[in-house]
Amino acid sequence: MKIDIIGLLISFSYALDCVESELIHVTTGHAKRVAYMSICIAQEMEISGNAIQDLAACALMHDNALTQYIAEEYHNEPFIASAKQPPRRIGLHCIYGERNMRKYPFHTDMTNVILYHHEKADGTGPFEKKWNEVHLFARIIHMCDVLDGFFQADNYAEHVWENAKDFVKQHENTWFDSECVAALQRVAKEKYVGLLESGEFTNQLWEMLPRQKEEYxxxxxxxxxxxxxxxxxxxxxxxxxxxxxxxxxxxxxxxxxxxxxxxxxxxxxxxxxxxxxxxxxxxxxxxxxxxxxxxxxxxxxxxxxxxxxxxxxxxxxxxxxxxxxxxxxxxxxxxxxxxxxxxxxxxxxxxxxxxxxxxxxxxxxxxxxxxxxxxxxxxxxxxxxxxxxxxxxxxxxxxxxxxxx
Missing domain, CATH: 1.10.3210.10 (Hypothetical protein af1432)
Structure with a gap:
C-alpha cells in the first residue's frame, strides 16, 4: 500500500494530543511542536536526509503509549514488576512506547530513542542512563519536550525565549548534555520561536520534512x-x-x-x-x-x-x-x-x-x-x-x- 506515512503519524499525533489535553491537562499541538523544535536543533547539528525523517517520526510519536502510561501512573493500577523495568513509574510509557514503535519502518537505527527520551544528562532519569549512553535523538527530543512545557504553547515572547535558553544553560550537564545545549544557543529566535508564536511552524515543518508516498x-x-x-x-x-x-x-x-x-x-x-x-x-x-x-x-x-x-x-x-x-x-x-x-x-x-x-x-x-x-x-x-x-x-x-x- 502506497501512503504518506508521516501524514499518518501527524494524524495520530493529533489524536494523542487530544487525550493528553483532556486527561493530564496539557496544551494541544505538543507533538508537532516537539517535532518542529527537534528538527531545528538537528539542523543546527548538520543532520539531514533520512535521519531527519526518522527524528520527526520519533518526536511525533514520543508519547504514543500515553494510554498505558495513564493506566499505570494516573489510575494507580498495580505496577508490573520486572527486572527490565525501572523503579520510577515514568519509565512505563517509555517502555510501552518503544515497544509500540519497534516495527515502524525507520530508515536508520532508532533503537531506544523513545525508550530514553526522559533520560537526564547526569544519569538521574528513570533508567539512570548518562548522556553518552543515550542516542542523540533521544537527547534532542528530551530537551524539546521540556522546552515545550516551559513555553506552555501560548507565550513565545522574547523574554520567555531568553529565560528558556537560560534555564537550559543552567541545567547543562545535569538535565541536558552540552552538545544539545550548544545547538539550542545557536538557533535564531525567529526560527525557533517566531514561527511557533505565529502558528506558521506547521508550514515550515513541511518544508523541512518533505512528505511523500512510499510503499508499505x-x-x-x-x-x-x-x-x-x-x-x-x-x-x-x-x-x-x-x-x-x-x-x-x-x-x-x-x-x-x-x-x-x-x-x-x-x-x-x-x-x-x-x-x-x-x-x-x-x-x-x-x-x-x-x-x-x-x-x-x-x-x-x-x-x-x-x-x-x-x-x-x-x-x-x-x-x-x-x-x-x-x-x-x-x-x-x-x-x-x-x-x-x-x-x-x-x-x-x-x-x-x-x-x-x-x-x-x-x-x-x-x-x-x-x-x-x-x-x-x-x-x-x-x-x-x-x-x-x-x-x-x-x-x-x-x-x-x-x-x-
Whole structure:
C-alpha cells in the first residue's frame, strides 16, 4: 500500500494530543511542536536526509503509549514488576512506547530513542542512563519536550525565549548534555520561536520534512493502526476492543463477499480507525451510562467528522478515509456527519456501517451484556427495512456469521 506515512503519524499525533489535553491537562499541538523544535536543533547539528525523517517520526510519536502510561501512573493500577523495568513509574510509557514503535519502518537505527527520551544528562532519569549512553535523538527530543512545557504553547515572547535558553544553560550537564545545549544557543529566535508564536511552524515543518508516498506492507500499517485503535478504545472503557473487533469483522466480511485481499486489508485498517474521532469527545459523554441529552448526542456525532478530518490529510488513504468516516451515514440521508444518501455511499461504506452496528450490538460492555447474534440480526433487518442500512449486505453479514467459524 502506497501512503504518506508521516501524514499518518501527524494524524495520530493529533489524536494523542487530544487525550493528553483532556486527561493530564496539557496544551494541544505538543507533538508537532516537539517535532518542529527537534528538527531545528538537528539542523543546527548538520543532520539531514533520512535521519531527519526518522527524528520527526520519533518526536511525533514520543508519547504514543500515553494510554498505558495513564493506566499505570494516573489510575494507580498495580505496577508490573520486572527486572527490565525501572523503579520510577515514568519509565512505563517509555517502555510501552518503544515497544509500540519497534516495527515502524525507520530508515536508520532508532533503537531506544523513545525508550530514553526522559533520560537526564547526569544519569538521574528513570533508567539512570548518562548522556553518552543515550542516542542523540533521544537527547534532542528530551530537551524539546521540556522546552515545550516551559513555553506552555501560548507565550513565545522574547523574554520567555531568553529565560528558556537560560534555564537550559543552567541545567547543562545535569538535565541536558552540552552538545544539545550548544545547538539550542545557536538557533535564531525567529526560527525557533517566531514561527511557533505565529502558528506558521506547521508550514515550515513541511518544508523541512518533505512528505511523500512510499510503499508499505499491510503488516507494517496494521501494527501502527492497531496501536491507535487501542488508544481510541482506551479513551472510554465502555468501547474496549470495539475498534479491533470492527477491523476483524470488516476483513472477514470482505473476504466472505469475494473481495480481493488488498480491499480486505484496507477494510481492516478502516475498521481499526473508524472511531479515532472519539479521541476528541469528552469522557463524561463517552462514558455516560444514561441516555444522552440532545446536546450531548450532537457532540457525540462529531466523532465521525473528526475521523474524517484526521485521516483525509493522509495521501494514499483516500478510500480508507471514506470507509472509516462514513460508518454512521444512512441510506435515507438521516445519518451523519455529511447526511449522505444511498447514491453517495459505495459498497464498502455500507459494509462498514453494518459491521459497526453488529459489533456494537454483540460485544459485551461494562454496562450491558452482548446480544445473541440472532437478536442482533433481527434489529439489523429492521434497520434495513427502514432504509437505514443496506439490506443485501445485512443478509451477507448474517450469512457470514452463520456459515463461518
Amino acid at each position: 506492507s499491510f503488516e507494517v500499517l496494521k501494527d501502527l493502526t492497531d496501536i491507535f485503535a487501542g488508544i481510541t478504545d482506551y479513551k472510554s472503557h465502555f468501547t474496549s476492543q470495539h475498534s479491533i473487533g470492527v477491523a476483524k469483522s470488516a476483513y472477514r466480511l470482505s473476504l466472505f463477499m469475494g473481495m480481493d485481499m488488498d480491499t480486505a486489508q484496507k477494510m481492516y485498517i478502516a475498521g481499526a480507525l473508524h472511531d479515532i474521532g472519539k479521541i476528541t469527545i469528552k469522557n463524561d459523554i463517552l462514558e455516560k451510562p444514561d441516555k444522552l441529552t440532545e446536546k450531548e448526542y450532537d457532540s457525540m456525532k462529531d466523532h465521525a467528522w473528526y475521523t474524517y478530518k484526521m485521516l483525509h490529510q493522509v495521501a494514499g488513504f483516500e478510500e480508507i478515509t471514506r470507509w472509516a468516516a462514513l460508518h454512521h451515514e444512512r441510506l435515507d440521508g438521516s445519518g451523519y456527519p455529511f447526511g449522505y444518501t444511498a447514491k453517495d455511499l459505495g459498497v464498502q461504506e455500507r459494509m462498514m456501517a453494518c459491521v459497526d452496528i453488529f459489533q456494537a450490538l454483540t460485544e459485551e460492555r461494562p454496562y450491558k451484556k452482548g446480544m445473541a447474534k440472532e437478536q442482533a440480526f433481527a434489529i439489523m433487518r429492521d434497520m434495513a427495512a427502514k432504509n437505514w442500512i443496506d439490506g443485501e449486505i445485512t443478509e451477507k453479514l448474517i450469512d457470514c456469521y452463520c456459515t463461518t467459524v
